[in-house]
Amino acid sequence: MTRRVFTVAAVTCLLVLFAALIPRFLGTDSPSGEDDSQAVREQRLKLQKRLLAARPQALFILVDTASNRLYLRRGERVLLEAVCSTGSGRRLTSGDKSWTFQTPRGQFTISSKISNPVWRKPDWAFLEEGKAPPKDNRGRFERDVLGEYALGFGDGYFIHGTLYTRMLGRNVTHGCIRLASKDLVQLTRSVPLGTKVYIF
Amino acid sequence: MATSFVLLLLCLGMNTYTEQWRDTCPLSVLEYHLTLSGEPGAYLHVFDTDLAVFVKGLEVKRWQILEKRGPRLAPRLSRVASWSSAIPPPRIVVQAEYLQENPADTVSSSDEIVAVDDMPETFTVELEDGTHFLVTSRASLGMAGTLRRRLFEMRTACSFLRARLRGQPASMMVLYLEKSPAQHLYWVLQERMGVIY
Numbered sequence: 558m559t560r561r562v563f564t565v566a567a568v569t570c571l572l573v574l575f576a577a578l579i580p581r582f583l584g585t586d587s588p589s590g591e592d593d594s595q596a597v598r599e600q601r602l603k604l605q606k607r608l609l610a611a612r613p614q615a616l617f618i619l620v621d622t623a624s625n626r627l628y629l630r631r632g633e634r635v636l637l638e639a640v641c642s643t644g645s646g647r648r649l650t651s652g653d654k655s656w657t658f659q660t661p662r663g664q665f666t667i668s669s670k671i672s673n674p675v676w677r678k679p680d681w682a683f684l685e686e687g688k689a690p691p692k693d694n695r696g697r698f699e700r701d702v703l704g705e706y707a708l709g710f711g712d713g714y715f716i717h718g719t720l721y722t723r724m725l726g727r728n729v730t731h732g733c734i735r736l737a738s739k740d741l742v743q744l745t746r747s748v749p750l751g752t753k754v755y756i757f
Numbered sequence: 758m759a760t761s762f763v764l765l766l767l768c769l770g771m772n773t774y775t776e777q778w779r780d781t782c783p784l785s786v787l788e789y790h791l792t793l794s795g796e797p798g799a800y801l802h803v804f805d806t807d808l809a810v811f812v813k814g815l816e817v818k819r820w821q822i823l824e825k826r827g828p829r830l831a832p833r834l835s836r837v838a839s840w841s842s843a844i845p846p847p848r849i850v851v852q853a854e855y856l857q858e859n860p861a862d863t864v865s866s867s868d869e870i871v872a873v874d875d876m877p878e879t880f881t882v883e884l885e886d887g888t889h890f891l892v893t894s895r896a897s898l899g900m901a902g903t904l905r906r907r908l909f910e911m912r913t914a915c916s917f918l919r920a921r922l923r924g925q926p927a928s929m930m931v932l933y934l935e936k937s938p939a940q941h942l943y944w945v946l947q948e949r950m951g952v953i954y
Contacts, residue, residue, distance in 0.1 A: 604787035611794040623873040623944040646871030651853035664797030684853035757799035
């Protein structure tokens with residue numbers, strides 16, 4: 558019994574050692590050296606210029622969902638840095654329906670700007686409260702819960718205000734991006750329709 | 758006035774420092790950045806001592822790599838194929854049938870949200886070219902955590918060997934990060950995300 562335990566332990570140690578040493582011994586190629594000739598320098602400058610030109614030069618919004626921060630930038634310049642709230646990642650199921658409350662990632666565009674938005678509660682909002690969703694629009698509309706403005710960036714997602722300012726900085730929303738009133742007003746006044754939004 | 762001038766120079770210097778890699782990196786790296794900056798999503802660049810997140814060619818986040826183990830390679834571009842961890846992050850699923858009626862409250866309590874602090878510290882990222890990155894933090898986990906991590910590392914090594922046997926030009930790298938950067942990196946990962954390494 559003891560010998561068997563010892564054998565298993567020895568084999569395990571060897572496997573662990575092997576796994577730890579693999580990165581040292583296995584690889585496919587070595588880094589290529591490049592000479593510093595005039596041609597290479599010129600090519601480097603060309604590529605650097607193209608890379609700089611590829612960066613967004615106009616106003617854009619950048620949202621960091623890990624840190625819950627929203628930035629309004631023009632190129633390298635940060636014009637506004639705001640604490641926000643993004644999606645909770647929670648999943649709600651009801652029968653054969655389910656909703657996952659995540660803020661989408663990728664590139665989007667501000668497609669609408671709404672003043673004093675009214676929230677039309679979707680079915681999941683009723684289900685979360687333990688209530689049955691109404692069959693029509695009666696009882697679905699709530700005012701003064703989305704702040705002064707709502708900026709739509711597609712598929713029903715908005716950047717809007719919130720009553721729950723103490724929850725800013727946390728992943729608590731159903732996918733939309735919430736901002737404090739002061740930041741929302743500044744953002745809305747600064748960005749035209751068509752402004753790019755990058756979320757990661 | 759003099760202090761402000763010195764601070765301004767320092768800030769300019771710091772900004773130049775983070776961009777200096779463009780003056781010394783192989784041309785292929787610049788070409789990879791050009792390719793990925795044309796895409797809508799974020800992408801990663803694994804430097805020797807840092808790991809950075811870029812969006813449209815702009816660096817938006819950078820974390821220090823405490824230690825990087827692996828073969829020295831010519832720069833490559835690949836994409837995230839999958840990622841897995843020793844302890845998967847929580848998935849909060851709520852069934853509406855079990856929710857009791859209560860006043861309107863869209864605020865979630867702490868145990869009903871998934872945040873970056875819930876992300877694992879040890880995980881593997883497999884790229885489409887078969888390369889495996891084992892990312893781990895050096896935080897002390899105690900004996901049970903260390904054993905679980907070792908078993909996970911063995912699984913990663915086996916997966917890497919399978920990729921090599923398939924004929925893929927795979928390499929295996931181990932990245933040691935602090936706990937928070939490792940968790941942030943896990944959070945940022947997306948399928949088909951570009952990785953320059």
